Amino acid sequence: MIKKIACVALLFLSFLGCKTSMPIAGNSEKPKKEKSDLKSYKEVITSNAKTDEGLFKTHMVGDKLYFEIPMDILDKDMLWVSRIAGVPSGFGGGYVNAGSKVNEQVVRWTKRNGNIDVKVMSFENQSEEESPIYQSVRANNFYPILYSSKIETYSADSSSVVIEVNSMFEEEIQAINGISSRLRKEYKVKKLDQSRSYIESAHAYPKNIEIKHVMTYEAEEPPERGQAGTITMQMNQSMILLPEEKMQPRLADYRVGWFTIDKYDYDSDKLKSDDYEIIRRWQLVPKDIEAYKRGELVEPVKPIVYYLDPATPIKWRPYFKKGIEDWNVAFEEAGFKNAIIAKDPPTKEEDPEFSPEDVRYSVVRYVASTTRNAVGPSVSDPRTGEIIESDIIWYHNHLRSYRNRFMIEAGAQNPDARSLDTPEEEIGEMMRMVIAHEVGHALGLPHNMKASSAYPVDSLRSAEFTRKYGLTPSIMDYARVNYVAQPEDEDVRYIRMMGPYDLYAINWGYRYLPEANSPEAEKNTLNKWILEKAGNRWYEFGGGYDGVDPNSQRESLGDDNVKASTYGLENLKKVVPNLAEWTTKDGEDYEDLEEVYRELNYMWRGYVGHVITNVGGVYETRKTSDQAGAIYEPVPSTIQKNAVKFLNQEAFSTPEWLLNKDILNRIESSGAIARVQQMQTRVLQELMEKDRLMRLVSNEENQGNKAYTAVELMRDLRRGLFGELFAGRQTDAYRRNVQRSYIDIASAYVNQLKTSKDDEILKSDIMALMRGELKNLRSEIARRKNASSHALTRYHWDDLMARIDMALETES
Structure with missing residues (x-):
């Protein structure tokens, strides 16, 4: 059976220009010239060395760290995992902590003349070693060199090579440090201060090496002001020898959810690389x-x-x-x-x-x-x-x-x-x-x-x-x-x-x-x-x-999102009147009440959001070509219409139950009106977003009269949002806000005729839809605006007409 290899498994043999006199992995012979240039083993690894034995030996000689790497370890795959072991307060906004992984990569320690290089390997692109295209695959996947160190000496029996590695951990190598480019920019990191960066410990185990080191950076804006322009963190570098006897991969199938790894097979008979995925899993083999x-x-x-x-x-x-x-x-x-x-x-x-x-x-x-x-x-x-x-x-x-x-x-x-x-x-x-x-x-x-x-x-x-x-x-x-x-x-x-x-x-x-x-x-x-x-x-x-x-x-x-959210809201309406009692104790403030109440607002927003997704929604049932039936199916029109009815009743009506004065008078001097406006405006923005409207237009073309259309959505919204206009009733401050938001969102689409570079919108039916709806609404307002005896309500209708006129003037 021809051995399958990843990318360029023997790349170094053809690209390093090795001479026959040079040692290779597993060969303990050293060139005479190289040997004469080196110190003796005892001169480098002195009697003061603190040595730990394992996968390979680590030696601490004073503040110098040496790796003594056996020749038979060279060119073998090792997984290098970089983690943060100690982190300053506030670093990364609270989501970066001791134990956070910052990188993982496969490396090989390889010999090049009088140096040892650390090469970063890739296994994404594949080809059979004997395939003609293998030459191209390896040439176009040349391995980067992460680090290089000159050989200091060999072990007495020449079975191991000794290198000093301080610069790997005390200088900045982006691939193994703990500060991402985003955080570097955020904290205005200037440089690594080598005088305050050092190796803390080195431990060798049978299959892995563990190094702890401290890195100190000068930063103009560290996470917290008390950190004196400094970010100091402790890093842990793990190097683990990967098994030579590889686990058999399992091919992924998108019908069953798994984390996966991408692969590209260039030996495929298809007229392209064969793209596939393998799943990530532990190796479990039965004892019997x-x-x-x-x-x-x-x-x-x-x-x-x-x-x-x-x-x-x-x-x-x-x-x-x-x-x-x-x-x-x-x-x-x-x-x-x-x-x-x-x-x-x-x-x-x-x-x-x-x-x-x-x-x-x-x-x-x-x-x-x-x-x-x-x-x-x-x-x-x-x-x-x-x-x-x-x-x-x-x-x-x-x-x-x-x-x-x-x-x-x-x-x-x-x-x-x-x-x-x-x-x-x-x-x-x-x-x-x-x-x-x-x-x-x-x-x-x-x-x-x-x-x-x-x-x-x-x-x-x-x-x-x-x-x-x-x-x-x-x-x-x-x-x-x-x-x-x-x-x-x-x-x-x-x-x-x-x-x-x-x-x-x-x-x-x-x-x-x-x-x-x-x-x-x-x-x-x-x-x-x-x-x-x-x-x-x-x-x-x-x-x-x-x-x-x-x-x-x-x-x-x-x-059923509508039914579930209805049940959920019924429960929230029962909870709100009790929050003050459930969250407070004698002699304490209302911090917990405020926190829980605001999170309850988010729950309300979540229940509403579940219903929104039904409008213009499309069910996906993952299938392969040997299975009958479609993968994508628009949500039935009755469900979409019922969803909009729910939104008009629960999202756009004034949430009196949420505006509990017993709570609000304890946690804020003002802000309820603006908060509700913000929540309702976000709901409207989601409901009237470009992609949703375009799906509705597309579904109408595909389904004909079975579809819930974009015109129906806007009509149902208009009737719900402007119910006071059609009934001649007074509007309250909350309803006036959501009505203004509707006009503003629709107007923003029309205004894009002069300001937008989004060709998808400009060439779609959305422009015609919004212009038509604004004209219809203006006509209704003009006809009914004086039905209410409430002065501010009448002024409000006049204001909406002016906003619509301003938007429609865009085309003149």
Whole structure:
């Protein structure tokens, strides 16, 4: 079998101009001339050296760091992971912390005459070594040299080469430092101060090298003023030897969600490079393959192990460990038992060198930070997609997010949510599911925002259903709290949990197929599993980031956005009158009340946003060409029309329930009118955005009289937004604001005739649509403006007519 290699696996042989007398990897002979120019080993590595032995030796001689690299390590693939180990307060706006990965790359240490170079390898472009095009692939993927150091000496038996590497860690090499170009610009970083930058420690382990070093920068505007024009950070550099026996990659399929690595095969018979993706996953191989074949649950040769950070509070550790090991249920679906294990941090006696930055350990990091978030990154072998290591990051103040959300979305229904001192059992369960979600990412699973739309909305009001199936088929969805359940619904589950999609996806990605000796040999089996679930919405995948498919949205629940948001708003309306009581204590201020109330406003905005996506929305069902039916289908007109009706009633009417004076008089002197105007204007802007209107026009062409049209949208909006005009009623300040916003948005389109360079708008039907709507509205205002006896209302109608006239004059 011809060996498949990535890009230019032997590039250095043909491009370095090596002479036959030069040593190559695995050859301990040194040229006589080179040997005579070098110091002896004992002159370089003196008796004062502090040596650590492992993958290769590290020697600290005074403040000098030497690497003693065996010849048989040269030209082998090593994964280099750069992480921040210590960070100044406020750095990166709170989302950069100790443990944050800043780069990962594959490198090779290679010998060039009297130097050792560190080359950065690429495995994206591929060709067979014996293929004619291989020459072009390697010539057009020339490897960059990250670092170079002259050879200081050889070991006594000439089996290793010794280099000094201080400049690698004490000078600035962009590919391994912790300040991105964006932050460099933001903090006005001038330069690295080498006098305050140094190597702190070097440790060698059997398969990896760990270096800690401190970098100090001069900066005109550091994150905080008290930092005296200085940014000092501690970096950790991990170098891990990648396995020579590579894991068999698994080809990705966009119908099942996985993080992937792009590949380009230039040996393809297609009239282009063969572009494909492989999934990122841990390597799990059953200990007993024959038992595995018989369908027995078998432990993997090497399980996935996560350690808790020593900084993790003791009372939260059981919940963290449960969140990690919850995935064993999914791995059992793939035929493995005890596939993932959670461990407490080792004591000093058990492992004196344990470090969360050490690439040998996957750790759930507990970060003392006001940031309200959690993330689940991983490090993978770009050759095969094998995940090597992962660090989950939990920010301390993420507890605050869940405490607030639980009160806002479940306070009307669940007595446990009616306090800022959320019971430990409830907050612990939330933490457990957050950790499980982030571990899911670290196992290779991206967000599946489509999952929640698979369950009927009213099923989320059922105790039996929610306790068995959770809130969504996948914990990888954003569906954190059951806001659909109503106060009369008893014993329902309020917190998300793992679901059937998660088991299906893990089985698809991790089941070991012993009879398949290549990625291509697995395809039929993998495709069969997908087709077996086709048509069952519980097993569909959708990323949810394009804002087009209403079934793929963050934080939404159920298969009917209007019904779910109606339930959610009913609960919010019950929560608001109680917020002052639930968030305050005698002798304390109203800071918590203000925070929770403002977050409740965001929830209102989210529920409304879920409904907006239905207007001009298009359902996406991922399929391949061998499956019947269309991939894209416009949302039915009845659903779109119902969505606009909801928006007129809930988004554009004055939200009296939200304007609770008992709250507002405690948290602000003014601002409610402007805040509501801002929220309603954003809703209008989204509803009248260019792409949505163009989809409506396109759908009308494709569907004919079945479509909900752009003209219908504008007509329904006009009738809803200007209801007072048609009824001859007085308008309040909130309604006047949203009516002005409508005129301003429509006018902005028309005004683009003179100011815009957006040909897509200028040549579309949007101009005609907006001009026609403005003319119709002006005519209605002129005919009805004096029906109201309220003077300010009449002035308002006159003002709107003037605004329309100004916009329409654009064309004259």
